[in-house]
Every structure is written in C-alpha cells, then in structure tokens.
Amino acid sequence: MQNIGNLLKGKIAGPETGIEIKKSVCAICDPMTQCGLDLYVKDGQVIKVEGSEENPYSKGSLCSKGAANRQYLYSEERIRTPLKRVGPKGSGTFQPITWAEALDTIGEKLHQAKVETGPESVVFFAGYTKWFRPYLKRLAHSFGSPNYATESSTCYQAMAMAQRLVFGLPGGPDLPNTNCLLVWSSNPFHTNPGVAKAVLRGLKRGMKLIVVDPRQTPTTSRADIHLQLRPGTDGALALSMANVIISEGLYDKDFVANYTYGFEEYRAYIQTFPPARGEELTGVPADKIVAAARMFATVKNACIMPSSAPVVHHTNGLQNYRAVFMLVGLTGNYDVKGGNLVNPPSFVYQAGNFATREHEFEQSRAFSAMAQRIGAEEFPVWMDVADGQAQAMSIPDQIRSGRPYPIRAILAFGMNFRMWPDSLGMRRSLEDLDFLVNVDVFMTETCKYADLVLPACTSMERSELRCYNMGYVLYTQPAIPPLYESRSDADIIYALAERLCPEDALFRAGYEASIDWILEPSGMTTAELKKHPGGMFVPNPRILPERKYETGGFKTPSGKMEFVSTVIARYQERPGFDPLPVYRPSKYSREASPELARKYPLILNTGSRLPMFVHTRTYRLSWPSSLRPNHPSADLNPVDAEALGLRQDDEVRLSTLMGAIRVKVNLTQMVQPGMVCMYHGFGQADVNELFEKDYLDPISGFPGFKSALCSVEKV
Template sequence: MSEFISKPGVKNLQRDGEKLITTHCSYCGMQCGMHIRVSERTGEIKGVEPRYDWPVTLGKLCPKGVTAYQQIDHPDRIKRPLIKKNGEFIESSWDEALSLIERKFTELQEKHGKDSLSVFGGVSMTNEKCYLVGKYARVALGTRFIDYNGRFCMSSAAGGFNQTFGLDRGSTLPWTELEHSDCFLIAGSNTAECHPTSIQMFWKARDKGAKMIVVDPRETPTARIADVHLDLKPGTDSALANGLLHLIIKEGYVDQEYVDERCNNYEELKASVEAFTPDHTASLTGVDKEKIIKAAHIFGQSPRSVVMFARGVEQQSKGVDNVTLYSALALLRGQIGKFASGVATFTGQGNGQGGREHGQKSDLLPGYRKLTDPEAVKYISKVWGIEPEEMPKPGVSAYEMFDEIHNGTIKAMHVICSNPAVSSPNVEYAWEAFKKLDFLVVNDFFLSETAEFADVVLPTTTWAEDEGTTTNLEGRVIRIRKAIEPLHESKPDWEIFGEIAKRLGKGKHFNYKNPREIFEEFRIATKGGKADYSGITYERIDKEDGVFWPCPSEDHPGTPTIFKDKFSTPDGKANLPAVAWKEPGEIPTKEFPLRLTTGRVVYHYLSGNQTRRIDFLMEQCPVPYAEMHPELASQYNMRDGEMIKLSTPRSSMELEVKLTKATRNDIVFVPYHWGKELSVNKLTNPSLDPISRMPEFKVCSAKIEKL
C-alpha cells in the first residue's frame, strides 16, 4: 500500500530523509488535498507539501490548512486520560478512566433508565467514526438521546433538500465543473473566508466571463467582486428569494418544459410569490429595487447557473424555507441535474456531508435510513446483530438535549469531537446544563471549553494519527491516511467506543481491529439506503480520485451529478415550496434596535478549539471584534478600536469596534470562534427552525453601548 500518491509529471519537493503521506486537510468541507511531511528516521511530523494533483483543490490551501499539521504534535495535546477530582483534572490510566465511566454509566442507567445517558457527536471525523458514534449510542449505551453538532451547522440544508429533492446531498454537481458555469447566485456564504480554496473555481469562471450575484449583509471579499451585491437585512432571505422567484416568473425566465416534467406544486409557488413585487421585496429586505431586478435578469438569462448557499441562510429559524426557496430558483430555471449547473451548499465541517448520513442524527440510521421506518430498523438491527426491539426510538435535537438536561431526563453525556460550550446558541444555558449533569465524558485531543466541564476527558488522536474516509462537500468520498502512530497515550475514537462497549457487555458488537473493518461493515449498513456507499472501496478511492455516492455496487461509477433523470422523492419529482413571509425569531425593538449577525473569520475554524492554539492563526486574529459601519458607530460616538458593550436580551459582552464601510449600516457582526467571556454565542438566539431544529445564530436583536 503506497502512502504517497502522485500523478505522473507532478513535481513535489521531497527533502532528504523525509517521506510524504497523501491525505486531506482536517478542517472544512473542502477537504483540500495535502501531503504531510514525515521524518523517515524519527517519524516526526515535519510540515506540509501541496498536493498539486488533487483535482478539486489543485494544491491550494488556506492558512488553516497550511498550519493544520501543527495540531498533531502540539504541546497542548492531552497526553493521558484526565479525571476531575475536587474540581481539578488529574492524569490517570486508561483503565482507571474507563472503569469510572463503566461504573457511572451502569449506575445511572440502573437508577434512571437507559435514556439517562446521551451522546453528543460531531462530524469533524471520519465516516467510520461517525458511523460508530450512532452504533455506540444505540447499541452500547442503548439510549435514544443522540444528536450531533451538525444541528448547528447543516441540518436546515438537509431538511430543505429532503423536502425539495427527497435526498440531501450537499451539491448536485461536482465542483470541478463550477468553472464552466455562467452565473453564480451565492447566498449567505462568505466563501472567500470560510471555504477559501473554493474561490479559485469562481475566479476561473469569472475569467471566462461568468457573472456573480452575492447575497450577504456585509460586503465580504466574495461580495466585493460580485456583479450584483444584494446587501439584505439579516433574516430576510425568504423575502429576497421570493422576490427573485416573482421576477423570474414574471419576466418569463422559467424553463416551463423542465418544471412541467420534473416539479410538483408550481401553481402554488406562483401564487405565493405573487405578492413579492420588487417594491415589496425591497421594503422587506432593505435592498435597492434596481439591484433585485438586475440580479433577477442576470440569473434568469444565464444559460447555466449554480445556486449556492451556506450558514447565512441556513442558521435561521426559517432555514429550511430559505433552502427550499433558493433551490426553487434553480428548479424554475431547469438547472438541476445538468452540466455546470445545479444547487449546492457549502458544507462547513470536514465530514459534514458524510457525518450526517450515517446515523448520528436523533432520527436517522446509516445510509439516511429513517429510524421511524420499521424496515430500516430491521435491516440495521441485523447488520448490528441486535433485535429490532432493542433499537431505541428517535431522540431530540442537539439544543433540545440541553432542555432535557435541565428537565432532569438526561443525567450523563458523552461528547465526542464537538465543543458545544462554544458552538451552541445562548451558550450560558448550555453551560448551566453541563454543570447540572451528573457525569460528563469528553473525547478530545485538546482541552476544549466543553472538556473543562467534564468529569472524564479521554485523549483522542488527531486526524493524522488514524486512517479512514470522509465525504467532502461535493459528496465525493475520499481517504484520510495515517501519517504517524498515535502520540502519547491517545487512542482513536473507535477504539475508545470498543473499550467502553466491552465494559458494558456489548464488546462483541465492536470487534474491530482497524478502520477498514468498520468501513466494510458500514458499506453493508448503507447498502440499499439513500446514501449508498456499498460500491466504494479504499482502493477505488485512490484509483479514481474519490468516488461520489450513491454508489450501489463495485462496478458502479459513482454519481458525480445527481438527479440527472429524476429526483429521490417518491414520485421522482421535485417539490416546489410555497412560503409566506415570516419575520425572524427576534426583530429589532426600541430597547434592542440593531441586528446582530455572527460568522467566521478565515483564520479560525468553528469553535476555535484547534485553531486558537496555532501561533500563526492567533497572530492574525487573537480576539473577536464588533464590525460595524462608521455611520452606525458615529451615532453612538464610537471610534475605531474602542471597547464597547454589546447586549441582546440574553446576555452581554465587551468587544473592540472595527469600522468598515463594507457592511450594512444597521448591523453588528461578531465572529464566534471564542469561548467563555469572549463567546458571542452567549448572545445568540436559540429560536429553532420548526423542521430542522436549527437555532437562529445569524440574526437577533441587539444594542450597543459605549463603555
């Protein structure tokens, strides 16, 4: 098995005494290809080398990717299991830690029933591990309370796609085709900062003359070069999308043939967008009427177009509606299932796509099977070797788990690969919940803010110390290679699950020697499901530069472009939405007259537990700030660099002001990568989307005060 893959004619710098290990980045959904430099003699990680021949990213990396290797042998790594005694963490042996977990888990389950335990998963890890989290919760612990951090990230896109297309694959087209498109409608995505390596595809398309429409309250680096920048008020996406649909229909840009043949519900949609005239839309969204009209014409006239969106539209109390409406734009133009056109979401987490398919969600089983479907339960029970009756019922969503803790239903939690003490909305509520728990176990390789609440912290490996597969934002299944053996006493998560399961008497279900064995079981588990991985093997991934799911058999080529002939709904037709205007969960009041929106900076990744420890990244952006328009600042007599107090109905925090004209003059933007007193999520609104249960991070009302 070769650890280093490169195509003929590609030159990489191979230093003496070093070997290159071909893998992908640990961070976002782009999963940029990279080689890791490892010393042949000592096995130490030496650095990174661009992977010029990875077809998606062509060797490009963002600053997080370049410095990703610095996490591996980082001094902050947790070296041995930690047990909290009298409020302080004491290093202990694995045996001691696992025995304590065994004792506590059995005790609690005996006293309060199976469902007193809960699992909070994450998707910044391989498919193998994500799959096992679901199995661990349901088989080893036997609890129905399992959910994952994708609720804070992806689930509105999933909900919207399921509703519209009957299947949730982040992108309907392979991204290597993007450069051939004629028009991009990018909504709520600061892609230049959050998925920097995708920008090369847009720029290449621009080189060929493609147009770009960007929907964002701030003039982000992406919006800066847009042909039309629709600078809407946060939380008014559904109005804007309805307004664009109105114009597309009115101006006759609808691909009638396609709509008749492949979509349901067109007349209802037509009726519901009737009211969204440019004037009405402009008054709801705060965008110039002319710009909306210009955008509709550009989008309507483009022969090939891609509609793309990200957290900006998804992290709202009407995230699912927003997704269905933006998807409808692509459907009306007849773009889905065709070359260089379609609809896509920018998956945030490294394995946000793969991780959400395999049963970490409270109501899903591997392969997008529904827990409410008896056939699915039967099939998975057979794969897992349990009785269908033993399969727990659906639980609740991530944020609602904190409600259950406050209610006293959940007594213990096992957090895996996640940091909800930073990433959940109204985070003080989550902190209270963690304090209320009888027992908290956290798997992590750095002591995250969540781990600080824990009773036991188990040291896991970083991504480079274990192998496996991930699924990138296109739906392409790719391979992560092991660069070095686990450092210190850390163990990969799948080994930890096995150990705990063994102690709870479920060891026979977790008898794996390596991730490949898990992958083989997981292939069977997904077989016949919507997200079918059964035809994918490690060897095929190497040979074919990744394989797109669904791939139901080993001779199946995979599905780069999905929905070519039909959609995955029961009748094969896409469902168009009909959505009326609804205000966001919180609107500006006299007391809280501004809108607060949160987001990311290019230097940090999600809760920042990883990136806040990397010197280069911290030098660039050490603390959060409140970005606003100078016009707004002058109303409060605030100057650049001054400290101010920002409050919402939930809490308040102090921040430095950063002024720029490249933003709306009625909003405040704060990046969210920090914990504790620097966490803007103390302020955000936990108003949930009724379908996806996704909280409304992106808009809440706020006020600012001079200190």
C-alpha cells in the same frame, strides 16, 4: 558533509537526509475541505508540513490554518493522558488515570444509566469533527440509544432539510459546468479555498456570478450582481425574484407542469412580492432584484451554491431556504449539468462517486425499535427529514426537566457548550448530568465540566477514510504514532464497543474490517487503498444520469418537487409551520418587534468565519492568531460608529435582551450601516451568551444567531 547539512537545513527529503514524506489530510476544518498534506518526517518527528500536490482537491495549497498543522500537532495544550476530574465541576482539577480505568469506568457508568433509566438516557454526541461519525452513530444504536446528536443541530442540517422538503434529495452546485452561479450567503474565500478556486476558474471561462450576502466579502467583490440584503430577509428576496421570473414568463413551464406540486398556490402567494415590496423588505434595490432574477432564469444552466449556516441561522431560516431552493426547480435547474446535481454522498457527507453501505452500518437498530429522539415533540419535521439525529438544541431543557425522559449521561467527542444559544445555560445543564465524558485534542472549557476527559490524536496520527467529489478516495496511515497517550477517536469508539455492545459483530471484527464492510459495494478495500498513500481515483466511478426524477420521481411524499410541503402540512396547526414558504421577519427585528428595536436599534449578525480561525480551534496557535489582533471585536460600519461617537478599537458594551459582553469595535465597510457583525469562538466574550435558549427556528430548531437586535455603547 556541507551539502547534507544544507539539505537537512532545507528539510529536503531523501535517503541522504533520512527525511521521509508521509501523506495525510488536514482535518482542522472538516469535512468538505480535507486538504492533502505532505508531512516531512525524521526520527519520528514531523519537521515540516506542505500541501500535497498529489491531492486533486487542494493541489498543493494550504490555508493559513492548515499551514499551522505542526503547531496544532505539537501544541503544549494537548491533553496527554486520560484524566479523571477530582475537583468541582469547572475547576479544571484532574488526575491522570490509565486507559483501562477510563474505559471500564465509562462502560460501568453507561450500563448503570441504561439499566436504571433506559439506553435513551445516554446521549452520544459528536462536535465539529466529522470523520468518525458513522462509528459513533453505530455505537449509540447498538447500545440502544436513539440519541446520536451532533453539531449539525446548528449547522448544515437545516439547509439539507429545506432541500429535502422541496426536492426529496439535495442537489449540489455543479461548479465546473455552470454558466451562472448564485452564491447564497457563502464566502468560500474565507472558508473553503478549493471552492474559491473553482469560482475563480468559472469566472475565467465567463461564468456569471450573483452573490447574496448582507456583508461585503472577497466573494461579493467578484460578483456581477451583489444583492446586499438585510440579515434574515432571504425568503422575501427569493420570493421577489420568483415574482419576476413568473410574471415575465421566464420559468421552466414544462418542468413546472410535469414535475411539481402546489405551483398555483405558490404563484398566487408570490404575487404579493413585486420587486418594490422586495426592496422594502430586504433593502435590496428593486432594479437589482429584477436583474438578478432575469440573469438566473435566462443564463443556462444556472445553479445555487448554498451555505451551511448563514441562511438557516434565523428564526425564519428554514422557510427562507425553501423559498431559495424553489428558484432552482422553477428555472429547470434541478439535477441537470451545470445546475444543482443530485449525487448522493458516499461517506461522511461527501459524494465520492462510489456506492457504500454507510447508512446500513450506522443504523444498526431501527428508530422504531428505540425510544423517541430528543427534540421529537418540539421538532417533528426534523425527525421526518433530517438525517437520523436527535435535535441537540433540546438537550439542555431535557436535562433540566427530565421530560419526556431523563438524560443522565453524555459521551461526547469534541463537545463545546458555547455552540448553544444561551451557552452558559447549556453549561449549567451539563453540571446537572450524572456523568459526562469529553474526548478532545485540547483541554477546552467543556472538558473542565467532564467527569472524564480522554485525549484524542490529530489526523496526522491516525487512519481515516476520506473521499472527494471528483471521484477520489484515500485511506490515510499515521505519519507518526499518536503522541503521548492519545488515541484515534475511532480506536476509542471500538474500545468502548467491547464494553457497551459486545454482541455487535462488526465492532468485534474491528475498525478496518468495518470499513471494508462499508466499502463492499464499491469493490474497494482498505488493503488496496493502503497501496496508494496519497489516495487514488475511484476505479469504475459511479456516473449517475441527469434528471433522475424523470424515471424515479422525487423522493417527496407527492413524488414531485413541492412548492407546498406535504411534510410541513402534517403539522400546520403549529405556528410557523406553513406548507407554503411563507415569509415572516425574524422574531427580533424592526418589523416584528418594533418596541424592542427602539431599545436595541442594531441588527446583530454573528458567526461569520475569519480565514485564520475556525470555531475555537486555531485561536490557540501563534501563526494564525498573529494575523489579526487576537481580542474579541465586533465589526461596525463607520457611519454607525460616528453616530455613536466611537473610534477604531474603542471598548464597547454589546448588549441584547439577555445581557452584555465587552468587546472592541472594528470599523469596516464590510458590514452595512445598522448592523453589527460579531465573530464567534472567543471564550472571553462569547456572543452566544447573548441569545435566548429558545431563540430558534420553529421547524428546524436552529438558533437565530444571524439576526437579533442589539445595542452598542462605549464603556
């Protein structure tokens, strides 16, 4: 008895204790991580969470957020039933309703909008969560709306666009095989533990590491060369590195001669970026620019690890990133082992080394058979090369103006209005809608403006298909049934499909039948995957050759890697649409707006992640929030603090042209003098309120969250 008592106390699985280990994945941060979970379940309760050793990506580890999965699952703040708003918008006054009433109401309201103002007047929106996106996109298109939009309107997509404009197909860093890794503004030690471990393994075998980052981070501390540039000057740095590489004859002449378009114009342009000018524009010493350029060009093979947001969150972000990615082609590192390899995604952005019909599934109706997408007039290059979404940054304006057509309703999964610049303006636009539905795990601020709120369950309570780039795949099963009346997002989408597009045969066939249809080219089935609850290596993985462009060309209009973009050239009469990767300083910067800089002398850089928080998700959990004082704070260099008469934790007013928020200052050497770094996700001091709604990159539509101007004064 005593022994069993100890086993129970230790939460040891086995027949004696009745504790079972069930396999799942963590989806708190998504989707490039998805660490494996071992969930210890007894009597229908998850009593312990551990990292799954079986998972080849995470190999048993969990970050501080993932370790809090039980708190996430059993949070008191979870939404328990479908809710109907009965008070004014924003009041948070709701009454519970049945699923049948909720689903029927949505069916009726969206049909009404479709009949009165066309299917395009309904937006289907996915927030940060990604696993169900193929089903939501199909729902939008089967309904007849081109307006499937996601949080990728401010994250990832502009980086992918930059690569598509240069190469046609993006290439990812071949971390296990590279001998020189150029990390361009990413800090996986705070965001992606699996990648951080791969970096450490590379360093152990002698890999060179160059890191570009305006801050000091755990990644920069391990670098052979840290290029600590001023925020928003990435393009100038890349062009200056190209100047060194070309003038010293270190570029891949064969690749450039045979596979590129526009090199001579590019070569002429980069002549104006010698290292001394690079230093002037970026703040990086010229000798470091030269050393980094030589290292990247001469250590074979080398690759660039890009980031989803930091480089594209500037008003010049897309052109900057084009200039960065051109370094990969210039040095002959595109689609080669150890370089940036092309391995197309299998499912939800992840390359799993197997073929699927994901795209055919999502795009159940051609864009040519629907109205133009939201953002089509402002962001034509987005429409040409982003991956089939509307540009969500245009949603608030179009709700207000009704042009070129009205937006009446939004069916949202995990929408957070604080994602938008001028976030309060976005909130006001949501109030103008006829009908808003938000599906979420927790009662968020955005939910309070919805007409109906639906409770979603967590990854531990649902089935989902996931894959990993080492050729691993799993189809999870619920470890416990969904708590309360919550449902899986996919179940909600399929229930809505019955009402919104009953003629869609794949929706009628059901969720698992749809996944089997998507998986068909791989030869795998959900029945087979269920036999491997912790996942399995893909049988007969798809091994693609290197240098696929030698036979198939580049997927650009010219068929070559483009130093001069033939896509951007279509719109070159528009300001900022330069076919060359022309460097312009950020719209609000000392160089571009000196008057403003006198009033707001500091560079405002926002949105870096802390290791224990991701967006607004884990602030509510006591374990992660115990790791750092849970109040909004802005990082400031001690040099600036002294000049401003500030001490640690002093309360300050952080101001821009748009207004001010009150935060505490945190003094740290992580930020360089002249710069303020503000973390995002604090509802009580939302830094996104301080950005104008049209402070956007003109080509991608991404907000300039990482370089604006601000002032700080003691309250």
